Structure formats: C-alpha cells, structure tokens
Amino acid sequence: MAEIINEVKFSDAGMAEIQRYISHYPEGRQKSAILPIMHVAQAEFGGWLSPQVMDKIAEILNIQPIEVYEVATFYTMFNLKPVGKHVLEVCRTGPCCLRGADQMIDMIKQKLNIEEGETTADGMFTLKPVECLASCGTGPMLQVRETYYENLDTEEKLDQFLETLRNTEVETPYHQK
Amino acid sequence: MAKITFDGIEVEVADGTTILQAARKIGGSVVPPAMCYYTPLKGSGGKCRVCLVKVTQGSAKDPRPMPKLVASCITPVQDGMVVENTTNEDVLNARKGIVEMLLINHPLDCPICDQAGECNLQDLSYEHGVSATRYEEERRTFNKVDLGPYIQLHMTRCILCYRCVYTADQIAGNRVHGVLGRGDAAEIGTYIENIVDQEMSGNVIDVCPVGALTDKTWRFKNRVWFTKPMDAHRDCPTCSGKVTLWNRGDQVLRVTARKDEYSEVEEFICNTCRFEKKEMSDWTIEGPRHINRASVISANHYELPVVNVPIVPNLPASTKKNLPQH
C-alpha cells in the first residue's frame, strides 16, 4: 500500500486529556480508557474516526488495531464515515414519539432535504436518529455534541434552532477549561 | 467429586466440571448439542444456547430447581444435581425454537457450500429442527470480505459462535479479524483489508461449526463424502504434525486437524501442514479415520459405495412452503 497517510496528531490538550483518562485505571488496564479516548479523537478530528485515527489509538493503548475497530463498531456514538459540521442526533424512541418526535424528524428531513444518515450538500448538517437520550419529559429533543435541544414541538422552534446552529462554531469542550 | 443424575443416568465427575462435560462422559444420544462451546478454547460457550437443559434439582444441599433453563456448557455441576435434557419437553421445545433462530437468516446454500456433509448446523437442524420455516422476511446479507489466499469467509453462514476469534487470540496470536458491529448486524471481519496468515491461523477453519470459514485450497475440489479420510503424520517443527488427510485416490485434497466425535480438534496444526503439504510423499499414513459423528459423512460412510447422496439432506423444507399468501 503506497498510500500516503497523513500523520495523526492529537493537540496537546487532547493528549493531556487522554493521559488523564489512562491514569484512572490500574497498571496494565490502559485499554479501559478506550471509550473516552475515542470521544477525544472524534472531537479533534472532524467528528468521525478514520482507520488512521483508530490505528493511532491502538498505538497509544498498545493494543491490536482490530481491538479498536471491534469497540468502535459496537457503540453508536462513533461515526465511521465523514459527517457534517453539526450532527443532529435526534431521539426516535417511544416516549419522545408520544410528544411528536416522528413529526419533528419528518420536518427536519423536509427542511434540510436529507434522509436519515445523510449529510446536507453544504456539509452543514448530518441527520442521525438515535435511541432515547434520557430526556423523555422534554421531547421531542435532539443532541448536538454536548448540548441537548428540548421541546422542539413546533416548526418555529425548529427553524430557530437550525438558524442558531448554522451560526455556531464548533469547539472542543475540554479546551475551554 | 460430584455425583449428578442426567436424564436418569448417574455419573460422577470432578468438582467444577460443566454439565455438558458430565453428559459427554455418559455419551450417546443424551449429550446436548453445542454450537459455540469448544473445550480447547477458554471463554467459549454460553452464546448459541442450543445446549440449554433443565436443572430440576440444584444440588443435594439446595434441592430447589433452577428457575430458567441453563446453558449446560458453562454451568458447573453440584453434588446431587438432577438435570433433564432429552427427557424434558420444555428443553426440546426451547431448543427447537433456538434452532429456528439460527436458521432464519441462514442462506440455506448447502448445495454450493464446502461444509455440506460435515456441518454442525445441518446435523443440528436435522435432529432438532422443525420442517418448515415461518420466516418470510428478507434474509440478511453482508459485503464480501477477503481474508487472503488461504481462508474463505462466507459471512451469511456465520452463527457468531466467536470460536474463530478465540482461536486467533489463544492459538494463532496477532489477531487481525474479529467481531464488528453489533446485534444482527454483527459480522466477522478485518475492518480494513487485511490478511489472516499467522502460522496457526488455519485452525479457524477447523473450529468453525458451519461453512463460514473454509479452506481456499480445497474449495469446490470435491464433496466431503466422496473423499477418504486418513490419519497421517509428519515431522513438523511447528506443530505436532498429526493430521487427517482427505484424499481422492492418491491425491491429497485437504488437510485438517483430527477431530473427535464432538468436532473438537485433538491438536491444532500449523498452516504449513494444512496448506502446503499436499503430496502423499509428505506424510506417513497411519490408516483410515473413522468419522464418529452422526453426520452425513458417517451416515453415508466412505467405506460404502456412494449412491445418490442428496446434497441438502437435512435442512427444513423450502422456505416458500406454508407461508401465508400476500
């Protein structure tokens, strides 16, 4: 494979965060930190985990790359393909549906002209349906990175939310500390 | 030591022995089937659920029955335990249900499968299955995965027993394949293109209970029941060199490890013995191998003339039968 692979390099803050998580576990149990590390990686490298990024994680944790792939493909929060700037993780589970989640999802599809799992042509939004986010009393709701947007039960609220998001810059949360 | 009663038969085994191993000590038709458990592989078992049995008495000390059926392959015996398998209607019904689950997404492509004739799933569905499927949904499909020059993967046939993963971890090392995804989308794969060629990796073929992992060097060469299995050995620097050759005339078509009546290998063999040594002159022949399983190969014993062997002898009737009309 003569492909040129861009070197994967975490920011200093990201690397410090990774070391902090690894320090939470006993000697020889560093693999335990894989999930928090994947969250850091996803935040640092455009919202998804490329094979190169996963191989880098394997190297940091001193494990086989397949062990990272096995874990990454098990958990739904990890995107394995490139995604839009803002991933709309929309709750589609029963309790939210009682309060109009199906209608909200349909409206988003219509407004953004995308189907579930797709990204808008301008690369701004990806629509990703997810299961119950523990906010059932305030449904319909969705999550973008570390923020919950709740009670999106009218078209106005949804429009307003999308507009706000369009003008929001992406920040890596642990950099703010 | 612990004394237990299994289907009315008493047997004494060492403490810590599993119910399945105790039943195997009795042997014969009372032994529960096992599709995922594999004695030489640590951590195997508990997944396929075909070995479920009823414990009607937990132990001499605590005679209460266990509330649910238990997986016999991972449940240790207790002194005075009473277990029912073939004598218990609930067990047989539950097993029927589980066999149905294993088959609903199976492609039923036995006519073109290299495992046909020595497939544990064929045997299982013959002995414990139902004759018509109630499944009318679309069957699962997967993208093709290439594992390199030796091993062929047909993911649609996989029952996710994890045996090949444990083998790669415990026998071959440097594992590059594993279980990806979850639920019924879980699959065996390498994620990025990769070759499974570690020196002991060919053993994944032998441990696979179905035709999901097969030997590329033997693909379509012949049906297993036309071949003549012979025990043979050679001086091998890597493994014991004790194998079974599957021959047609003087031609070595395939080399495998020697397996017992439960399809478990006696000793794992290396890739050189398995894939490279295909000349009679490579081997010292010990004599014909008697295949001990209640399977197609032994039912149509190689010593008898082979007449008209049905290719799909054991599977439930066609999927189209007994279906409600749209």
Next chain:
Amino acid sequence: MGIKILTEHINVPGIETLEVYRKHGGYRSVEKALKTMTPDEVVEEVKTSGLRGRGGAGFPTGMKWSFLAKPEGVPRYLVCNADESEPGTFKDRVFMQKNPHALIEGMITSSYALGANTSYIYIRGELMFVLRILEKAIAEAYAAGLLGKNIMGSGYDLDLHVAPGGGAYICGEETALLESLEGKRGNPRNKPPFPAVKGLFASPTVVNNVESIASVPWIVNNGGAEYAKIGVGRSTGTKLISASGNINNPGVYEIELGVPVEEFIYSDEYCGGILKGKQLKAVVPGGSSVPILPANLILKTAAGEDRLMTYESLSDGGFVSGSMLGSGAFIVFDEDQCIVRNTWNYARFYHHESCGQCSPCREGTGWMEKVLHRIEHGHGHQQDIDLLVSVAKQIEGNTICPLGDAAAWPVASAVRHFRDEFEWHIKHPQEATLPGAVYRGQLETITA
C-alpha cells in the same frame, strides 16, 4: 407533600457547588460513617432500611452488599450505574446534573461500607455534559479532602473517577457495563461468576444505580429504621419517577412509595392529568421493558383494588394483569396513541440495542421488529399475531442477559391487552396506515 430524601435541596441555587451543598447539610454522612461507624455497621443500616435497587430489578441493596466477596489482598470496587438508558428514564440524569455532590457523597459512604479504595461512575457517553459537571464536583471534593488519601483524617482512602460509555443501551446491564468499563465491546458476561465474586478487573465488585447510592447518605444520617418507616410493606423509602408521555406536567417526581397510581396521574402535585383533557389509554409504568397496561388495569388491579406505586402492587397479577415498577419510568398514553406503532417502535429499539451475542435475542429481536413493521405498514397477516407471541416466547428466559426478556415482554403484553387493535390493523391496512389513524375500541373508526 411527602418527605423528600433525594430532592429536598435540588432546586437550591448553587447546590452544584461544594459550598452550598455543605451549607445544606452535605457530606454529613461521610463524617458520621468514617468517624463513628465500622463498614459493617453501614451495611447493617442499609439492610435495615429495606432499600431496594433503583436500577430496575429491585434487588435489596444491603443484601447485595453483604454478598461481596472479601478475599485478602484483592481490591474491591464499587461501580455506579449511571447508564440511564432505559427508554422513559431520565431521573438519574436530572439528579446528577442538578446535584452532583449528592451522588459523590453516596459514593464515598458506600465505598467505605464495601471497603473499596477506587470507585467508578459509569455514565452513558451521550451525557458528556453531565460527566463534566461530576468531574468538576469531584475536583472540589478532592480539594476539600473528601476524596483522596486519609479522608477527613479517618485513614480511609478513596479515588473516584467518572467513565463515559459510547452509545449502547446494553451497557446498563451490569456485566456489559463492566466489560465496557474495561474498554471492551458491551457483551454481557455469562454468570456465574457474579460480579460480587469476579467483577471489574476480575475483582469483587458491586454495581448500583445512581439513585440507590444517593439514598445511602440519608440512611446513614437518620438510621435504616427511619427509612424503613417510609413507604408501604417491602417497598420502603422514596422513589424518583420519570413521568413522560401525554401528561400535563412531565418531569421527575420524588414520591413516597405507596402513592396511588390514580393520584400520581391526576393530581397537580405530580403528572397533573392527561394533556388536553383526553382519556387515558395505557401506561408503561417502569420503563420500556416492562409490560404495558391498559387504563383499567393500571388504575385498579384485576381484583379491583387501587393500584399503588409500589413494587408489589404494580406487579400484582403477574404478567397476566400486572406489570413492574422497574426503573420508575412512567410513560402515559392518551386515547390518540397507536399501540401497534408504539410496540413496533419499542421492538426496533431492542433490535437496535441487542449486543448480538446469543442467538435467540440476536435473531428474535430483528424478527419481531420486521413483523411489527409489516403490520404497522399495512402488510400484516392474521397469523402474524400468534407468530409474535411465539417468537417472544422463544426468546424469553433463554438468553444470556435480561435484554432478551426486556424485548419479549413489551410485545407479549401489547398483544395480550390490545389484541383487537392488532387485528384491526391487519384487517384494515388502508385505514390503519393513514397518518394519525387510531383504533378506538368497539367501533372501527379512525381520526386523522
């Protein structure tokens, strides 16, 4: 107004800071336990309290603690289950978000009782913002000498860490949680061995729900006997209920166990009645995994007695006419809701969340979802209804972990109590697939 054990100070401004939390009596239990009680005395108080696990199964917490193996020279762990992923459940999230120190206090006191020197809070990955709140509070506690070496001069050491998941309902199951905490796929483990013998890092481990652990400080401060006076019979103490669905006041309520269901639904103190004055159709009282009950059976038991918010009363009648308290996720359906659609939605959830290890759950959850999808979309056959019941039965009780049961029960109970609705869907595929179509009982009418 009942007694508030968990939520008394939850709306006090600044309660998320150590200073305000301590001003309201915070961390008293740590001082009391570490300085005046032996670990076994704490365990005894919890036993006396009758506290039952609030994560779903309702197993007595004190008894669970006393099963913990204590081999010499092997560390023990307390792991807090903050996976909060049972559909309908949001109490732990709200609780941790608003009052993080209350959980940390519970973790310290409970870890002391169990002899754990390292403890973890495993929180679902989606709640990263709550993880940050907890980590901030933990840092405050370290700085104040409430965590770390020689806590409050007692000689007891404890390190506490928060670990995020990655998006998997199954990681709420305690052995899948432990696998996940070890950085693996969330495949539940075969039992035995149980976590009390071989849990996290192969060491003896107790896994408890957020609310269970957060109840311990009050028990230590006031005594187990006081706690046991609250509630009804074996349902002692208070319980956080996550109320959702078609009600006027969705939210988290702390109730004394024993409140009548009817009062809970209709009183303004709690749900405040059905939205827009509509009729109550059904309730799922304990999270999506427990059986759904039609209005008549949720308000009264089959014997005609008032149904109460207790473990015993909600399960009265077994699976024929009862349900379960579960995680206390109370999901209310009004007359406009379609049970078939909801059952399909739940089936899709379990299909999506099955880890895929064992064959009945891996294959059966997908099968049920597909059949329900057909029925919901107008392609069902009458024999599909019995097929669903039969597939559910093939899964139930035959799997490695209870997710199999959790997938089977909602389907089996929906068919049991709403069979006519399923039949109507199959008989009238055109009407049933109109947007907003609902079956309303005897009359085969619809409202769009």
